[in-house]
Amino acid sequence: MTTHPDDWNRLYQDEGRPGWDMDGATPLVAELLDLALPRGLKAGGEIVVPGCGYGHDAAELEARGFAVTGLDFAPLAIQGARQRYGDRVAWSLADWFTTHLGPWHAIFDHTCFVAMDPARRPAYVDACAAHLNPNGLWLAVLFHDVKGRPGPPHAIAMEDMRRLAEARFEVLHLAEAASSHPRRAGREFLLVARRRSE
Numbered sequence: 001m002t003t004h005p006d007d008w009n010r011l012y013q014d015e016g017r018p019g020w021d022m023d024g025a026t027p028l029v030a031e032l033l034d035l036a037l038p039r040g041l042k043a044g045g046e047i048v049v050p051g052c053g054y055g056h057d058a059a060e061l062e063a064r065g066f067a068v069t070g071l072d073f074a075p076l077a078i079q080g081a082r083q084r085y086g087d088r089v090a091w092s093l094a095d096w097f098t099t100h101l102g103p104w105h106a107i108f109d110h111t112c113f114v115a116m117d118p119a120r121r122p123a124y125v126d127a128c129a130a131h132l133n134p135n136g137l138w139l140a141v142l143f144h145d146v147k148g149r150p151g152p153p154h155a156i157a158m159e160d161m162r163r164l165a166e167a168r169f170e171v172l173h174l175a176e177a178a179s180s181h182p183r184r185a186g187r188e189f190l191l192v193a194r195r196r197s198e
């Protein structure tokens with residue numbers, strides 16, 4: 001079980017570049033932005049990347065003009081992100097479930113939701129809603145196939161994701177990803193969801 005920051009920190013310590021790290025941003029940054037901008041994503045707005053790891057996606061979003069917070073609860077992840085990308089991004093050592101930072105216009109979620117123990121998913125959805133402005137957007141890259149391996153990452157079927165998200169969000173887009181990294185092709189899907197105003 002990997003729910004404690006020490007567990008994740010140990011993976012960074014033992015592996016240096018852990019298996020999930022792609023040494024660059026996912027190609028799905030561009031695809032998700034293209035989907036989200038016509039659906040109300042504010043160009044240049046404030047985006048948070050929870051579970052940012054070494055910060056590749058956060059730095060890519062900053063290069064595309066957004067004001068970005070890269071958040072992770074593993075100290076070695078934040079240290080590695082800062083070493084790679086300096087202070088262009090506001091790095092934050094914090095737990096996504098309890099942080100008092102924000103709210104943000106949008107969340108860019110790549111391998112954070114799927115890293116969670118499935119029992120924590122409803123609480124994770126609540127945290128996403130709590131950290132967004134009214135009408136804020138949750139953009140996520142998710143796995144429907146992890147090749148039968150025990151997680152993390154944990155796979156989720158698209159319709160199960162829809163049901164979970166709909167507790168707090170209006171689902172605007174939910175479909176197979178088109179431009180995944182070759183290592184992940186055919187196994188990822190994308191979500192764009194708007195926080196419900198309650």
Ligand SMILES: C[S@@+](CC[C@H](N)C(=O)[O-])C[C@H]1O[C@@H](n2cnc3c(N)ncnc32)[C@H](O)[C@@H]1O
Pocket residue numbers: 003005008009020021022050051052053054071072073074077094095096097110111112115
């Ligand atoms: C599988 S890694 C993905 C890292 C990065 N998104 C990437 O794609 O390279 C998951 C990351 O989420 C972080 N994480 C897990 N649970 C977290 C939580 N509750 N709050 C903040 N970060 C968390 C871990 O420390 C780890 O860096």
